[in-house]
Amino acid sequence: xxxxxxxxxxxxxxxxxxxxxxxxxxxxxxxxxxxxxxxxxxxxxxxxxxxxxxxxxxxxxxxxxxxxxxxxxxxxxxxxxxxxxxxxxxxxxxxxxxxxxxxxxxxxxxxxxxxxxxxxxxxxxxxxxxxxxxxxxxxxxxxxxxxxxxxxxxxxxxxxxxxxxxxxxxxxxxxxxxxxxxxxxxxxxxxxxxxxxxxxxxxxxxxxxxxxxxxxxxxxxxxxxxxxxxxxxxxxxxxxxxxxxxxxxxxxxxxxxxxxxxxxxxxxxxxxxxxxxxxxxxxxxxxxxxxxxxxxxxxxxxxxxxxxxxxxxxxxxxxxxxxxxxxxxxxxxxxxxxxxxxxxxxxxxxxxxxxxxxxxxxxxxxxxxxxxxxxxxxxxxxxxxxxxxxxxxxxxxxxxxxxxxxxxxxxxxxxxxxxxxxxxxxxxxxxxxxxxxxxxxxxxxxxxxxxxxxxxxxxxxxxxxxxxxxxxxxxxxxxxxxxxxxxxxxx
Numbered sequence: 001x002x003x004x005x006x007x008x009x010x011x012x013x014x015x016x017x018x019x020x021x022x023x024x025x026x027x028x029x030x031x032x033x034x035x036x037x038x039x040x041x042x043x044x045x046x047x048x049x050x051x052x053x054x055x056x057x058x059x060x061x062x063x064x065x066x067x068x069x070x071x072x073x074x075x076x077x078x079x080x081x082x083x084x085x086x087x088x089x090x091x092x093x094x095x096x097x098x099x100x101x102x103x104x105x106x107x108x109x110x111x112x113x114x115x116x117x118x119x120x121x122x123x124x125x126x127x128x129x130x131x132x133x134x135x136x137x138x139x140x141x142x143x144x145x146x147x148x149x150x151x152x153x154x155x156x157x158x159x160x161x162x163x164x165x166x167x168x169x170x171x172x173x174x175x176x177x178x179x180x181x182x183x184x185x186x187x188x189x190x191x192x193x194x195x196x197x198x199x200x201x202x203x204x205x206x207x208x209x210x211x212x213x214x215x216x217x218x219x220x221x222x223x224x225x226x227x228x229x230x231x232x233x234x235x236x237x238x239x240x241x242x243x244x245x246x247x248x249x250x251x252x253x254x255x256x257x258x259x260x261x262x263x264x265x266x267x268x269x270x271x272x273x274x275x276x277x278x279x280x281x282x283x284x285x286x287x288x289x290x291x292x293x294x295x296x297x298x299x300x301x302x303x304x305x306x307x308x309x310x311x312x313x314x315x316x317x318x319x320x321x322x323x324x325x326x327x328x329x330x331x332x333x334x335x336x337x338x339x340x341x342x343x344x345x346x347x348x349x350x351x352x353x354x355x356x357x358x359x360x361x362x363x364x365x366x367x368x369x370x371x372x373x374x375x376x377x378x379x380x381x382x383x384x385x386x387x388x389x390x391x392x393x394x395x396x397x398x399x400x401x402x403x404x405x406x407x408x409x410x411x412x413x414x415x416x417x418x419x420x421x422x423x424x425x426x427x428x429x430x431x432x433x434x435x436x437x438x439x440x441x442x443x444x445x446x447x448x449x450x451x452x453x454x455x456x457x458x459x460x461x462x463x464x465x466x467x468x469x470x471x472x473x474x475x476x477x478x479x480x481x482x483x484x485x486x487x488x489x490x491x
Contacts, residue, residue, distance in 0.1 A: 001246060001252050002252060004083055004084070004085060004253045005081050005083065006023070006083060009083075009099065012249075012250070012251060013249060015249055016085070017096075018098075018099045018101075019051070019052070019099060019100075019101035020052060021054070021101070023101050026057055026060035026101075026102070026104050027057065027058050027124055028060045028061060028062040028119070028122075028125065029058045029059040029060065029124055029125060029127065029276070030043075030047065030060070030062070030125070030127045030128070031061070031062045031119055031125050031127075031129075031185075032044070032062070032063050032064065032128075032130070032131070033064045033128065033130045033131075033132060033169070033170075034064070034065075034066055034130055034131040034133075034166075035103070036131060037236065037237060037258075037259075038190075038232065038234045039063075039129075039131045039190070040100065040103070040257045041086060041232050041234045041257045041259040042190070042234070042263060043131075043190060043230075044061055044100055044102045044103055045086060045098075045100055045102075045263070046281050046282065047059055047060070047061060047102040048098075048100045048101060049281035050102075050276055050277065050280065051101065051102055053280065053281065055276075056102075059276040060103075060105075061102050061103045061105075062104065062105040062106070062107065062119050063077070063082070063105065063106040063107070064106070064108075064109055064119070064169075065106070065107070066165075067109075070108060070110075071108060071110075074106055074108040076254035076255040077106045080254065082103040082105065082106055083099055083101060083103075084099070084100060084253060084255060084256060084257060085097055085099055085100075085253045086098045086099075086100050086256070086257050086259070087258045087259070088258075088259060088260065089261075089365065089367040089368050090261055090365075090367065091364075091366075093367055095244070095248055095249075097245065097248075097249045097251065109164065109169060110164070114162070116169050117169055117172050118173075120169065120170060120173030120185070121173040121176040121182070123182055125185050126186065126273040126274055126275070127185055127188060127271065127273075128170060128185050128186070128187045129189075130188070130190060130191065130200070131191055132191060133378065133381070134191055134192055134378065134381040134385050135378055135381035136166065136191065137200065138153060138165075138203060139199060139202065139203055143451075144199070144202065146202065146207065148206070148210055152164060153167065153210070156168035156207075157210055157211065167203065167204060168207070171204065171207055171211065171219070173185075174223065175215070183273050184222055184224070184273075185223075185273065186226055186271045186273060186275070187200055187223060187225050188225070188226050188228055188267070189227070189228065190228055190230045191230075192230070192296075192297060192301055192382075192385065194294070194385060194389065195290070195293075196227055197228070197268060197289075198227070200225045201220060201223070201225040204223070204225075205217075205219040205220035205223075224270050224271060224272055225270075226267060226268040226269070226271060227267075227268045228265065228266060228267045228268065229265070229266040229267075229289055229292045229295075229296050231263065231264040231265075232259050232260065232262060232263040233259060233262070233368055233370055234258070234259040235259075235369060235370040236371075236374060237255060237257060238369075241256060241258045242254075258368070260362055260365055262358070262362055264284070264296075265278070265282075266284040266289050266292040267283055267284070267285050267286070267289070268285075268286065268288070268289045269285045269286065286348075290345075291344070291345050291347040291348065292347060294343075294344055295344055295347050295352070295355065297385065297389075298343055298344060298390050299341070299344075299355065299359060300359055301382070301385075301386040302335070302340055302386040302387045302404075303332055303335060303340065303359060303363070304319075304363075304375045304386075305379070305382060305383060305387050305407055306332055306335045306403060306404075306407055307319060307328060307363065307375065308372045308373075309376055309379070309407050309410035309411050309414065310331065310406065310407065310478060311325070311372045312372045312373065312376065312410075312414065313413060313473065313478035314328065314479055317371060317372060318366075318370065318371055318372065319363050319368070319370040319372060319375065320365060320366040320368070320370075322363075323363040323364040324364055327482045327483055327486060328482060329360070330486045331482050331485055331486050332360065332363070334403060334485075334486060336359065336360075337356065338399075338403075339390055339399065339400050339401065339404055342393075342394065342397070342399050343389070343390050343393035343394060343397075343399070373425075376414075376424055377426070378425065379411055379424060380426050380427070380428045380432060380452055383408070384452055384453075387404055387407060387408075388454075390404055391456065391462060392456070395461060395462060401461060401465055402465045402469070402485060402488075402489050402490065403485055405462055405465035405468075405469055406465070406469035406481065406485055408447075408469075409466050409469035410469070410473060410478070411424070412436045412470060413474070415432050415433050415435075415436035415446075416437055416440070418433050432446070432449075435448070435449060439470070443466075443467050443471075444467075465489070465490070468489070469481060469485070469490055472484060472490050
C-alpha cells in the first residue's frame with residue numbers, strides 16, 4: 001500500500017497513470033473557487049491533460065476553499081502535495097485510475113483571506129473558475145436579483161472586514177489589480193445554472209456596486225465573464241471508494257474522486273487576457289454556449305430531478321436502480337422526448353436522439369452508485385434552474401407538462417412527510433416544509449412562494465396537472481401514479 005504524495009509517485013503501480021511532467025515548473029494561471037469532487041473530476045483533469053501534452057506550464061491551478069466546511073479537503077490536499085486520484089467507473093465494472101497533478105496550490109479562505117486575495121491578484125492569474133453550486137450566486141431564482149440583505153454579504157461590506165464570500169474575495173482582488181495596473185482576470189462559472197456567465201456578471205457587479213457605484217459599473221463593463229456548460233456525473237466519495245482504490249490499485253488516498261467515463265466541457269471563447277489551448281484536450285470552445293447549456297440543463301439535470309423526486313418516493317436509493325425500474329425509465333424517456341427536447345433550439349453538431357440515449361445509459365451505470373438523495377438536495381435552487389424553464393416553455397407553446405408537474409408534486413409530498421429534520425436537504429427547508437404541510441388544506445400553498453415559482457401558480461394547466469399528481473401520490477401511491485403518468489394525463 002502506497003500513501004499518495006509527490007515523493008511516492010514513482011512507487012505507484014504501472015496501472016495508475018501518474019503525471020509525467022515537472023510539477024515544480026508549473027505556474028498557477030488559474031484560481032479555482034470551490035474545490036470539490038466535480039472540479040477535480042472535470043476542469044482540473046482537462047488542465048492535467050494539457051500539462052501532459054507539454055502545453056500548459058503557465059496554467060496550473062491554485063485551489064481555494066471558501067467555506068469552513070472546506071477545511072477537511074484543505075488538510076487532505078496539504079498532506080498529499082495537492083495530488084489526488086481520479087477513478088473512472090465504467091459500465092462493465094472495470095476501473096481506471098489517474099493521479100492528477102494540475103492542482104499546484106490550495107488556500108483556505110476562512111484561515112487566510114489575505115492569501116486568497118493575493119493569489120487572485122497575482123500577475124500570473126488570468127482566469128478564475130468557480131464551482132459554488134446553483135445557489136452560490138446569491139440571486140433570486142425567479143427574478144435574478146442579487147440579495148443585498150444576505151448576512152454574509154452585509155458582513156463583507158463592513159469597513160475593514162476581511163472578505164469571506166466569493167464576491168468579497170474576487171472584488172477585493174480586482175480592486176488591487178486595477179490599482180496595480182493589471183488587467184482584470186476572466187471569471188468563468190462552471191455551475192449548472194442557465195446563462196452562468198451573465199448571472200456571475202450580475203452578481204459580482206451588484207456586490208461591487210454596493211462597495212462603490214463606479215466600481216460596480218467597471219466590473220460589469222471590463223471584467224470578462226465567459227459562460228460554460230460542464231458535464232460529468234461525480235457522486236460523493238465514500239469509504240468504500242477509498243477501500244476500492246486501495247484494493248485494486250494499492251493507493252492510499254485520503255480523498256480520491258470517483259466519476260463516470262463521460263465528460264464534456266463547452267466554453268465560451270471570451271478571454272481577452274489569454275487562455276490555455278483547451279480545445280486541444282477535448283474542450284468545445286465556441287462562440288455561443290446557450291444551445292449546449294440548455295440541452296444539458298433541460299435533459300440531464302432536469303432528468304435527474306424526474307428520477308430523483310419520484311424515484312425516492314417509489315422506494316429507490318440509487319440513480320441506477322431508478323433508471324432500471326421499467327416504469328421510472330419509461331417516465332424518464334417520456335420526459336426527455338416529449339417535454340425536455342421540444343423546448344430546445346438546434347444544438348450544433350449534436351444528435352439529440354443519441355444524446356438522450358446516452359443519458360439513459362449513463363444514469364443506468366450501476367458502478368457509479370450515485371444516490372437519488374444527492375440529486376434532490378437543494379431542490380429549491382435546482383428546480384427553478386432546471387425544470388421550471390421547461391414548464392414555462394411548454395405552457396407557452398401548448399406542450400406537455402404532466403411529468404414536470406408530477407415532479408413538483410413529488411417534491412411537495414416529500415417535504416410534507418419530512419419529520420424531525422430528516423428529509424430533503426435544503427437551505428429553505430423550514431419554510432418549504434411549513435408550506436408543504438399547509439398543502440393538505442390548500443394544495444397550491446407551496447406554489448405561492450413567488451421567489452421560487454414566479455407566476456406558475458397562475459397557470460391553470462400546470463396547477464391542474466400538479467394537483468392531480470399530488471392527489472394521486474396521496475391516494476394511490478407513487479408507483480400507481482407513475483404508471484398512470486406513462487399512460488397519459490392523470491385525473
